[in-house]
Amino acid sequence: MLLRLDTTSDAPIYAQIAAAVRRAIADGELARGDRLPPARDLARALDVNMHTVLRGLAVLRDEGTIEMRRGRGAIVVSDAVRSGLKRLVGELVAESRRNGLKPTEILALVEEELR
Amino acid sequence: MNTRWWMTAVAVPAAMLVALVVIPLPFAGDLPDPIATHWGSGGAPNGSMPTWGLVTLAAALFTLIWLVSLAAHRGGTLLAPVAAVLYFLGGLLIAVMVTTMLANRGAVSWTDAGAVGLGTVALVVGVGLVGGAIGWVLAGGRKKVFPEAESSRLPSIDLDADDVGVWMSGGVSLWVPILGLAGLVAAIVIQGGTGILLGVIGLVLLAVAAVRVVVGPEGVTIGLGWWGWPRRHIPLDEIARAEVLQVEPLSYGGWGYRIVTSQVLTNARAIVVRRGPGIRLVRDDRPDLIVTVDDAERGAGLINELLRRRGLLHAV
Numbered sequence: 001m002l003l004r005l006d007t008t009s010d011a012p013i014y015a016q017i018a019a020a021v022r023r024a025i026a027d028g029e030l031a032r033g034d035r036l037p038p039a040r041d042l043a044r045a046l047d048v049n050m051h052t053v054l055r056g057l058a059v060l061r062d063e064g065t066i067e068m069r070r071g072r073g074a075i076v077v078s079d080a081v082r083s084g085l086k087r088l089v090g091e092l093v094a095e096s097r098r099n100g101l102k103p104t105e106i107l108a109l110v111e112e113e114l115r
Numbered sequence: 116m117n118t119r120w121w122m123t124a125v126a127v128p129a130a131m132l133v134a135l136v137v138i139p140l141p142f143a144g145d146l147p148d149p150i151a152t153h154w155g156s157g158g159a160p161n162g163s164m165p166t167w168g169l170v171t172l173a174a175a176l177f178t179l180i181w182l183v184s185l186a187a188h189r190g191g192t193l194l195a196p197v198a199a200v201l202y203f204l205g206g207l208l209i210a211v212m213v214t215t216m217l218a219n220r221g222a223v224s225w226t227d228a229g230a231v232g233l234g235t236v237a238l239v240v241g242v243g244l245v246g247g248a249i250g251w252v253l254a255g256g257r258k259k260v261f262p263e264a265e266s267s268r269l270p271s272i273d274l275d276a277d278d279v280g281v282w283m284s285g286g287v288s289l290w291v292p293i294l295g296l297a298g299l300v301a302a303i304v305i306q307g308g309t310g311i312l313l314g315v316i317g318l319v320l321l322a323v324a325a326v327r328v329v330v331g332p333e334g335v336t337i338g339l340g341w342w343g344w345p346r347r348h349i350p351l352d353e354i355a356r357a358e359v360l361q362v363e364p365l366s367y368g369g370w371g372y373r374i375v376t377s378q379v380l381t382n383a384r385a386i387v388v389r390r391g392p393g394i395r396l397v398r399d400d401r402p403d404l405i406v407t408v409d410d411a412e413r414g415a416g417l418i419n420e421l422l423r424r425r426g427l428l429h430a431v
Contacts, residue, residue: 001283001284002413002417003280003282004280005279008277037281037283041283041327041338042331044331044333045331045336046281046331046332046333047333
């Protein structure tokens with residue numbers, strides 16, 4: 001499992017950790033039922049305080065993305081991030097096709113929006 | 116799954132199973148019911164069974180060993196010794212089936228079946244041995260896979276320059292934890308010193324049954340066992356580069372923590388919990404560290420990327 005933290009972000013570190021987990025779910029790196037690394041290991045790998053990691057995990061728990069069980073660690077229980085994005089992309093592709101756009105033109109539209 | 120896998124682990128065993136079921140068909144009209152299935156030392160039949168019973172028994176036995184063989188595979192091939200045992204059994208059962216049918220052909224009752232002597236038994240075992248040899252060869256014989264086979268390649272990972280990566284994975288053994296748990300159960304059931312000894316052995320087995328690896332900007336942490344302890348931290352600046360290799364436990368002297376001194380791996384420490392992919396941390400002035408872990412390609416890739424960013428990466 002690969003978590004990626006955006007170093008250009010201005011958000012506090014605990015929020016970056018939560019964002020990294022959401023991002024991993026969005027791109028399919030983490031799926032429902034997957035277990036997150038122990039907070040202690042994550043803290044050590046990132047050289048941050050373990051309480052910072054736990055705070056990030058608490059955000060994810062409160063929003064219903066993960067469940068935390070004593071002794072079993074944190075488990076991903078919702079992939080709403082990914083399914084929501086996939087639904088929107090599906091709508092975009094369907095609408096573009098209906099209007100006769102070719103795949104490269106749809107991609108060009110998305111790239112334009114990303115700039 | 117490659118061609119060799121389909122051939123050795125699926126196609127040939129499936130053909131053997133079909134053969135076991137099909138062999139009695141051409142003899143169907145000529146067999147007594149039940150048929151003779153066991154012969155005494157004098158060569159005369161002394162045991163019987165319906166034909167379908169013999170077929171079911173042989174097919175069930177073969178299927179069982181087949182499934183166990185499939186479960187024992189790692190890394191997309193059958194181990195040569197496993198394939199040899201499976202094919203030996205297949206050849207043996209097919210030979211048993213054919214000789215049994217031939218002995219029973221034309222008999223009115225199973226007691227009239229032809230004699231089966233030592234010559235036939237030797238023939239049956241011989242067919243089995245030929246089968247075993249074929250299995251051994253098809254599975255590629257005993258290969259010694261050493262890391263040098265892949266060492267020229269440096270794994271990499273696709274990571275944005277703005278992103279910091281943390282990778283985590285583990286390696287789990289299939290059979291060892293079962294033995295370890297059995298040891299713990301024995302410790303509860305058996306009183307006294309033997310029980311304590313078995314319990315300690317069980318704990319040691321559980322410790323070598325799994326490994327957990329975390330890679331981050333601070334280095335590589337390797338935790339042993341289900342509980343990830345004892346753990347060992349290797350700072351990035353101790354590492355020259357990371358490579359991926361296929362670990363064959365038999366080439367490392369077995370499972371667990373191994374000190375490897377072979378001609379190709381002159382000085383290495385290996386944590387081997389299973390067969391298959393592992394990460395090799397090449398270190399200057401220190402022994403290489405090898406650990407069997409899933410998703411090794413990306414783990415090694417991230418280590419190399421982190422080293423590259425810090426200017427620590429030494430390619431070959």
